[in-house]
Amino acid sequence: MSEPAIKLGGKRKSTFIDKVKEVLPEGGNLNLCLTCGACSSGCPATGLEGMDPRKFLRMAALGMDEEITSTPWVWMCSMCTRCMYVCPMKINIPQLVYYARQTWPREERPKGIVGSCDVALRSDTCSAMGATEEDFQFVVEDVLEEYQESQPEFKNMHADVNRMGAEFFLNQNSREPVTEPDEMVPLWKILDTVGADWTYGTKGWAAENYCMFMADDDAWKHIVQTKIKAVEDLGCKVWLNTE
Amino acid sequence: MEPKNVMIIGGGIAGMTAAWELAEAGLNVDLVEKSGFLGGHAIQYTCKATSECLQCGACSVEKMLKDVVGNNKINVHLSTEIESIEKNNGYSIKLNKTAAFIDAQKCTNCGICYDKLKENNVILQGYSKNNMPLYAVNACKIDENKIALKDVCPEGAISVSDKASSEDLTADAVVVATGFTPFDPNRKSVYGYDKFPNVISGLDLERIKRQNGFLARPSDGAPAQKIAFIQCVGSRDENLGNLWCSQVCCPYALRTAESLKHKNPDLDITVFYMDIQNTGKSFPAFYETCKNDIRFIRSIPVDIFPIENGNLNMRLFDEAQGTPIMEPFDLVVLSIGIMPNSENEKLSAQMDIALDEDGFFKNSDDLNKTSTSNDGMFIAGTAQGPKNIAASMAHAGQAASGVLKYLGVTK
Numbered sequence: 001m002s003e004p005a006i007k008l009g010g011k012r013k014s015t016f017i018d019k020v021k022e023v024l025p026e027g028g029n030l031n032l033c034l035t036c037g038a039c040s041s042g043c044p045a046t047g048l049e050g051m052d053p054r055k056f057l058r059m060a061a062l063g064m065d066e067e068i069t070s071t072p073w074v075w076m077c078s079m080c081t082r083c084m085y086v087c088p089m090k091i092n093i094p095q096l097v098y099y100a101r102q103t104w105p106r107e108e109r110p111k112g113i114v115g116s117c118d119v120a121l122r123s124d125t126c127s128a129m130g131a132t133e134e135d136f137q138f139v140v141e142d143v144l145e146e147y148q149e150s151q152p153e154f155k156n157m158h159a160d161v162n163r164m165g166a167e168f169f170l171n172q173n174s175r176e177p178v179t180e181p182d183e184m185v186p187l188w189k190i191l192d193t194v195g196a197d198w199t200y201g202t203k204g205w206a207a208e209n210y211c212m213f214m215a216d217d218d219a220w221k222h223i224v225q226t227k228i229k230a231v232e233d234l235g236c237k238v239w240l241n242t243e
Numbered sequence: 244m245e246p247k248n249v250m251i252i253g254g255g256i257a258g259m260t261a262a263w264e265l266a267e268a269g270l271n272v273d274l275v276e277k278s279g280f281l282g283g284h285a286i287q288y289t290c291k292a293t294s295e296c297l298q299c300g301a302c303s304v305e306k307m308l309k310d311v312v313g314n315n316k317i318n319v320h321l322s323t324e325i326e327s328i329e330k331n332n333g334y335s336i337k338l339n340k341t342a343a344f345i346d347a348q349k350c351t352n353c354g355i356c357y358d359k360l361k362e363n364n365v366i367l368q369g370y371s372k373n374n375m376p377l378y379a380v381n382a383c384k385i386d387e388n389k390i391a392l393k394d395v396c397p398e399g400a401i402s403v404s405d406k407a408s409s410e411d412l413t414a415d416a417v418v419v420a421t422g423f424t425p426f427d428p429n430r431k432s433v434y435g436y437d438k439f440p441n442v443i444s445g446l447d448l449e450r451i452k453r454q455n456g457f458l459a460r461p462s463d464g465a466p467a468q469k470i471a472f473i474q475c476v477g478s479r480d481e482n483l484g485n486l487w488c489s490q491v492c493c494p495y496a497l498r499t500a501e502s503l504k505h506k507n508p509d510l511d512i513t514v515f516y517m518d519i520q521n522t523g524k525s526f527p528a529f530y531e532t533c534k535n536d537i538r539f540i541r542s543i544p545v546d547i548f549p550i551e552n553g554n555l556n557m558r559l560f561d562e563a564q565g566t567p568i569m570e571p572f573d574l575v576v577l578s579i580g581i582m583p584n585s586e587n588e589k590l591s592a593q594m595d596i597a598l599d600e601d602g603f604f605k606n607s608d609d610l611n612k613t614s615t616s617n618d619g620m621f622i623a624g625t626a627q628g629p630k631n632i633a634a635s636m637a638h639a640g641q642a643a644s645g646v647l648k649y650l651g652v653t654k
Contacts (some may be wrong), residue, residue, distance in 0.1 A: 036543045038542070
């Protein structure tokens with residue numbers, strides 16, 4: 001409470017929030033806020049960088065565009081959309097955060113997210129860690145074999161790669177095949193137990209999409225289209241993205 | 244000239260007030276109440292005085308109930324519902340009385356029926372000693388308890404028949420005072436009302452205080468020490484389709500908190516709010532006093548987790564602190580709001596008067612909130628929209644005055 005009072009500028013400018021309202025259905029309800037703070041109570045990023053979802057939305061509503069488009073807090077949002085879920089007025093705060101990210105010059109956006117997006121764009125695997133088609137297939141087959149042998153109750157378990165016509169096309173976050181291969185197995189066991197008809201693909205296999213988190217629409221679209229093509233090329237009915 | 248007859252539907256504070264006003268003006272009144280008791284929701288509320296009266300209005304319900312019961316121009320029909328209502332020259336009404344009920348003429352209020360049949364809620368006790376009779380047959384329990392009901396009363400005051408009995412009435416005017424339905428806190432699932440015993444509603448709090456004389460925790464009966472009130476539960480919520488402010492929850496939460504604190508200054512009370520409905524003549528001054536005794540946090544919490552001993556951990560965000568913290572409470576009170584009566588659609592069709600977009604009865608004239616599209620029918624109390632006790636009584640008085648004008652008793 002000891003912070004100095006926020007001073008508002010004189011003339012009202014065309015504000016960032018107005019532009020966002022124009023592109024969202026129902027204006028994202030961005031002008032319906034009752035300031036109840038349910039968003040901030042529930043947000044995992046509340047308090048980071050002295051910011052929280054309610055404060056962010058209120059500052060946007062007050063036309064404090066400079067603050068809104070420069071706070072690094074927008075990069076700490078995980079896009080979980082919980083703020084919108086608990087909001088009594090269904091206000092689309094995540095989209096406001098998303099468009100605030102877009103105002104950042106590419107070179108100033110967080111290096112980790114930019115780098116991960118760039119790596120994913122380099123190949124059809126969409127892997128942000130740069131794991132290749134061959135490496136992925138090798139790791140899956142190797143881990144499967146190991147479990148089939150060491151756990152006889154799963155000796156008939158499948159973890160196919162590029163099987164045409166399977167019901168489900170399953171994505172896999174790169175982190176597991178690259179650093180924690182055993183972590184892939186629990187989901188395989190569940191799918192095996194329920195008798196799901198599923199496959200991985202060597203193309204478009206990586207579940208993550210850092211280009212979305214980077215708020216780069218074109219790159220995000222490219223990644224999604226690459227994955228859709230992979231699903232369609234294998235003739236699968238359902239695309240399971242576990243992210 | 245023969246005195247006119249007025250039927251009033253609903254025996255809560257609004258219906259009782261309208262009945263009493265009209266009876267005092269010399270009219271004959273039939274007061275029809277679906278449950279076995281007069282007094283509605285408001286008779287359950289406890290006095291919220293500290294060292295001074297906080298003007299909650301609870302005692303005026305008690306007084307009005309006494310006046311109505313003692314007024315021989317008011318004919319009270321308990322355990323009775325409207326079967327049909329037709330407008331011709333005035334109104335012809337068919338009433339339905341439950342298959343079993345206690346005859347007020349024979350009942351001595353001895354309480355034998357209640358002692359023997361309270362176990363499964365077959366016989367209910369009224370909240371006020373002024374209820375006459377003090378006991379009633381629970382309509383939901385009649386079918387499987389007919390034999391027990393027949394035998395239990397030494398005075399033969401419990402009437403038991405095969406089916407509901409009907410009665411015909413005529414009235415020159417009708418007042419609709421069918422009240423509200425409290426918000427069902429289970430619809431806000433984040434608060435775990437159905438899962439955690441020590442998460443209670445504002446209405447539960449009133450019942451607990453009335454039964455125990457203090458605020459006992461449902462889980463173990465121990466006096467609650469660290470209490471959270473969460474405001475606006477069910478009100479001002481687009482997700483639920485309830486955009487209105489219920490108007491009563493801020494006052495009842497704050498008065499209750501002050502009154503609890505007056506009895507036990509060691510209590511630790513926090514009120515989570517979005518903005519305090521600080522209206523009325525004395526409320527701003529009262530709110531200032533509250534700030535000395537109560538911690539106010541302007542963020543509605545959304546996470547409650549059970550911990551040991553029935554306590555509840557809450558993630559709360561106090562803007563003044565800057566970061567969210569987890570804090571334990573031993574009782575959480577959800578300040579639930581006023582919803583349209585769940586039977587409003589049925590009643591609206593029966594009486595041929597419209598509902599507004601929120602589901603309350605619609606007043607046909609913006610300048611007269613008791614008016615309906617049906618000339619001889621008037622709305623009173625929370626049937627029209629959220630109101631506190633005093634406002635319900637004033638509204639009912641206005642409805643009574645509308646009736647008197649309509650019938651040509653006054654100009």
